Amino acid sequence: MAYKKKETEPRDYRQELTDKTIIKIEGMITQMDDNPNLKWVKSWFTCDARPKNPFTGTIYKGINLISLMGEDFNDNRFYTYNNIADMEKQRAKNIFDTNTLNAQLESKKITHAEYDVRIDVINKSFKELEDKGLEDRTKPLFIMKGSKSNPVFKAMQVPISRKDDNEQSEDQINEAPEMIWKQVFSGNVFNATQISNIKPIQIEKLNFIPLEEAEIHLKAMIEKTNLGYKEVDQTRAFYSVKDHAITMPLRENFKDENSFYGVLLHEIGHSTGKHFNRDMSGGYGSKSYAKEELVAEISSVIMSADLGIPYDSSQHENHVAYLKSWVSALKDDKNFIFQAASKAEQSVSYQHEIRHTFKQELTLKNEHRNDLKQDMKATPLPEKIKSLSMSR
Known part of the structure; x- marks a missing residue:
C-alpha cells in the first residue's frame, strides 16, 4: 500500500x-x-557594533540588525556555511600547493626564482583569508558542533496574495500580479565565535x-x-x-x-x-x-x-x-x-x-x-x- x-x-x-x-x-x-x-x-x-560579513563585506541593516544584534554574541562578525566551506577549501589548497612547491624545490624540479614567484601567490591567498578572519594557516576552519544558525533577510519583490482567487474573472487571473517589496528569508549565518580557527575580534579604529x-x-x-x-x-x-x-x-x-x-x-x-x-x-x-x-x-x-x-x-x-x-x-x-x-x-x-x-x-x-x-x-x-x- x-x-x-x-x-x-x-x-x-x-x-x-x-x-x-x-x-x-x-x-x-x-x-x-x-x-x-x-x-x-x-x-x-x-x-554594540553593526553586524557584518567579513567574507563578502556585507554590513547588515534593518531587520538583520534585530536578528543578529539580538543574539547573545559580543562579536559582530557573521558568516554563511558556504563562506566557511569556501575559506577552508582555499586554505587546504594553499597548504597542498605549499607542500608540493617545497617538494619540487627540494628535488630541484624548480628553481629558487620560480619558487619565490609561486609561493608569493600562495601567501597572497593566505593573506586574503586572514583578512576575512582566518587565524592559523595550518588548522582547519569549521562550524563547531551544536552551533545554531541565525536567519538573515533581504528585500525582494513578491506578489500580493489575492484571497478570492475563485471569484476572479479570466482577465484578472491572466493579468500580471501586483508586486510589493518585502523582507523575505535569505539564508542562515553563524557568528565568528561559533567557528573554529577564526581569529578573535579586534576593536575597529x-x-x-x-x-x-x-x-x-x-x-x-x-x-x-x-x-x-x-x-x-x-x-x-x-x-x-x-x-x-x-x-x-x-x-x-x-x-x-x-x-x-x-x-x-x-x-x-x-x-x-x-x-x-x-x-x-x-x-x-x-x-x-x-x-x-x-x-x-x-x-x-x-x-x-x-x-x-x-x-x-x-x-x-x-x-x-x-x-x-x-x-x-x-x-x-x-x-x-x-x-x-x-x-x-x-x-x-x-x-x-x-x-x-x-x-x-x-x-x-x-x-x-x-x-x-x-x-x-x-x-x-x-x-x-x-x-x-x-x-x-
Missing part, C-alpha cells in the same frame, strides 16, 4: 523572529515585575572621536532640519511633534556622557518622523505609539553603533507598561518588528545624510576662511590699506 508523503509547512521565519523578540522582552518584564525599582538594564540588543561626532550630529540636525533643542532641569526627555523640538534633562543629571547621547539619539530618532510622515498621532498604549517608540529605540541603537557610543538602555524611560505595549503589538502582527526596523534604518540613513552634508558645508566654510587669511597675509600692507580706502 502506497502512502502519500506528508507535506511539511515551510518555516515562518518572520514569526520565529517575532516570537524570539517577545520572549526576550517578556523576560525583562518579569524581572521588573519582581523588582519594581529595577530599570531595564539589559537591552535585547547585545552587541574609528576615524573620529565618538562624543565629538555625536555633538556634531546634534548641531547638524538642529541646523539642517530646523530642530528646536533645549536642556532643562527635569528628569524627562521628549520630542514635541507640534514644535519639532527636543527637550533633554541637564547633561550633569546623567551618569555619563554616553548615557546622555544614548537618550538624545532616541529623541533625534523621533524627530525624523516628520520628514517621513510617520504616524505619530497615537496615544500612549496604542499600536501606532508602540511602533513609533520601537522605531526610535532601534534607530538609537543603530546610531549609537555607527557613532561608536556604547548603548545603555537603562537611561531610557523604559518601564513595564512601555515594554508591554511592544509585546502586545508584536503578538498582534508578526510584521510589526520588520516594519519598525525598516523605518528605523530609513531614519538612520537620513540622519547620516544630514550630518554628512553639514560637515561638508562646514569644511567648505573653514577652507574659505583659511583662503581669506592667506590672501590677507600675501597682500603687502600698503596694498591692504589702499584696497580698504577704495572700498569705502
